[in-house]
Amino acid sequence: MAPTIGTLTIDTLGPALDRLTTKLEGVAPELNELDGRLGDGDLGATLEKCARNLREVRPTLPPDLGQAFKSCAMACSKASGSSFGTLLAVAFLTLSKATAGRTAVPWAELPALLGTVLDALTARGGASLGDKTVLDTLEAARAALAGLPEDDRNDPSAQHRAASATVAATVDAFRDRPNRIGRARMFADRSIGLDDPGMIAFRHMLASLGPA
Amino acid sequence: MKKILNNPADYVDEMLDGLCAAHPDSYRRAGESGRVIVRADAPVQGKVGVVSGGGSGHLPTFTGYVGRGLLDACSIGNVFAGPSVGDCVDAMRAADGGAGVLRLYGNYGGDRMNFDMAGEMLEMEGMESTTVLVADDIASAPRGEKAKRRGVAGLLYAYKIAGAMADRPGATLGDVTAAARKAVEATATIGVALTPCIVPEAGKPTFTIADNEMEMGMGIHGEPGLWRGPLKPADAIVAEMMERLLADTGIGRGERVSVLVNSLGATPHEELYILYRRIAQELADKGITVTFPLVGRYATSMEMAGASVTLFRLDEALESLLRAPAHCPFWSV
Numbered sequence: 001m002a003p004t005i006g007t008l009t010i011d012t013l014g015p016a017l018d019r020l021t022t023k024l025e026g027v028a029p030e031l032n033e034l035d036g037r038l039g040d041g042d043l044g045a046t047l048e049k050c051a052r053n054l055r056e057v058r059p060t061l062p063p064d065l066g067q068a069f070k071s072c073a074m075a076c077s078k079a080s081g082s083s084f085g086t087l088l089a090v091a092f093l094t095l096s097k098a099t100a101g102r103t104a105v106p107w108a109e110l111p112a113l114l115g116t117v118l119d120a121l122t123a124r125g126g127a128s129l130g131d132k133t134v135l136d137t138l139e140a141a142r143a144a145l146a147g148l149p150e151d152d153r154n155d156p157s158a159q160h161r162a163a164s165a166t167v168a169a170t171v172d173a174f175r176d177r178p179n180r181i182g183r184a185r186m187f188a189d190r191s192i193g194l195d196d197p198g199m200i201a202f203r204h205m206l207a208s209l210g211p212a
Numbered sequence: 213m214k215k216i217l218n219n220p221a222d223y224v225d226e227m228l229d230g231l232c233a234a235h236p237d238s239y240r241r242a243g244e245s246g247r248v249i250v251r252a253d254a255p256v257q258g259k260v261g262v263v264s265g266g267g268s269g270h271l272p273t274f275t276g277y278v279g280r281g282l283l284d285a286c287s288i289g290n291v292f293a294g295p296s297v298g299d300c301v302d303a304m305r306a307a308d309g310g311a312g313v314l315r316l317y318g319n320y321g322g323d324r325m326n327f328d329m330a331g332e333m334l335e336m337e338g339m340e341s342t343t344v345l346v347a348d349d350i351a352s353a354p355r356g357e358k359a360k361r362r363g364v365a366g367l368l369y370a371y372k373i374a375g376a377m378a379d380r381p382g383a384t385l386g387d388v389t390a391a392a393r394k395a396v397e398a399t400a401t402i403g404v405a406l407t408p409c410i411v412p413e414a415g416k417p418t419f420t421i422a423d424n425e426m427e428m429g430m431g432i433h434g435e436p437g438l439w440r441g442p443l444k445p446a447d448a449i450v451a452e453m454m455e456r457l458l459a460d461t462g463i464g465r466g467e468r469v470s471v472l473v474n475s476l477g478a479t480p481h482e483e484l485y486i487l488y489r490r491i492a493q494e495l496a497d498k499g500i501t502v503t504f505p506l507v508g509r510y511a512t513s514m515e516m517a518g519a520s521v522t523l524f525r526l527d528e529a530l531e532s533l534l535r536a537p538a539h540c541p542f543w544s545v
Contacts (some may be wrong), residue, residue: 070333077333078244078296079296080245080290080293080296093333124325125325126321
């Protein structure tokens, strides 16, 4: 059976992961540099390790999305270094629980799924919206999807366009605000004018996930 | 940087190689990344597993306390950096003898996130596990915000009590968790630092402090303490530490405590005993009985000079668990 248009299945997830891992490997140096200005400079390296581990499990991913996302979570959990790797694992594990036993998820469910992921990351990571972290870009993307007109809610291209525009605007809006959590918090004043590396990582990941 | 090492990037793995080569009857490396140390005979079937984890740079804490009557497995990160979620998962698997696993570690944000995540992943596979956070550093947050305190040298008591309970025939995960919680509740520590230390991967001191200065209340990674000022005589340092510990815990006349006087790395045993001398006098003056004193290097911060004092408030149940047999290459009871 041909993959159903309008749903997330292993046939859309697999190629999306390929694009994501290629992107992460490409932007690793940039993210290391950005992270090194205020943090320990290992964000790019951590995501590169996540990408390598994801590439390894990619051929083994089953059609059950819950199982597939769990494999992705395990893959990211093995990358040590930046806590962003753990957050990525938390995100995948949350998606795994939310999609357990299902082989297809309508695109219209994405905003709800992103909301669940946002809750899990907030609970685990301890950051709040407004702290200038990846959470702010994630929430922007979720809100953009949730606000789409009825006709576009099952259209991944429309979703991607809306999320990309909002995330870019969010990065711009936060640039001149201080970081309020993590190591960068200690250099809050110096973080003003600098993009948060996690938000930039999110923007890159989102860019890679556009419809092929 | 003056350190004995090869490539700084190999610091932790070479240390673990040596640790296991020196003590093959005690330790075995495990886990996909090799960053897990387990008891040579793990898992012990039918016994509740006790697992910890944390960064390198504190030996014998955390990894050193893997042994009989102590920890079953420990995940290890780079110096002052937490272990990965995968390492925590592997440590829990290695410790699982079928009776559940207690995750017992210091209260640090990154470690909490990773261990919680590991617990959640294994829960999906049907493993039962619980968490007890060690938060004994009274300088890291006021008593009203105990949940924010960091875990330091008092980890030793929590490991000992949980490990001893887990060794009792028929002890359940609930029993071991309750014992660990009780131990944490009974533990209070304060440290004083005289010099910084050097993280090998960074190659430079973690902070600067003048030659004639001390910092009261500093954490084991150089986290800022309560005050910094001119170095005081040993007896004056003890006076302040004891005053703060007794005020925080309310330990008083007629009670029994174990005392741990711990070197942060560079401070020699001689100076620890100079501290202990005065601590014993003060406690005797206050009618508090010391039993089971521990003096030495138990939780270090690389080559940092300084010391910490831990009071462990005893009752009969805790004292019997504290005196139960335990063995690891760094400490035997």
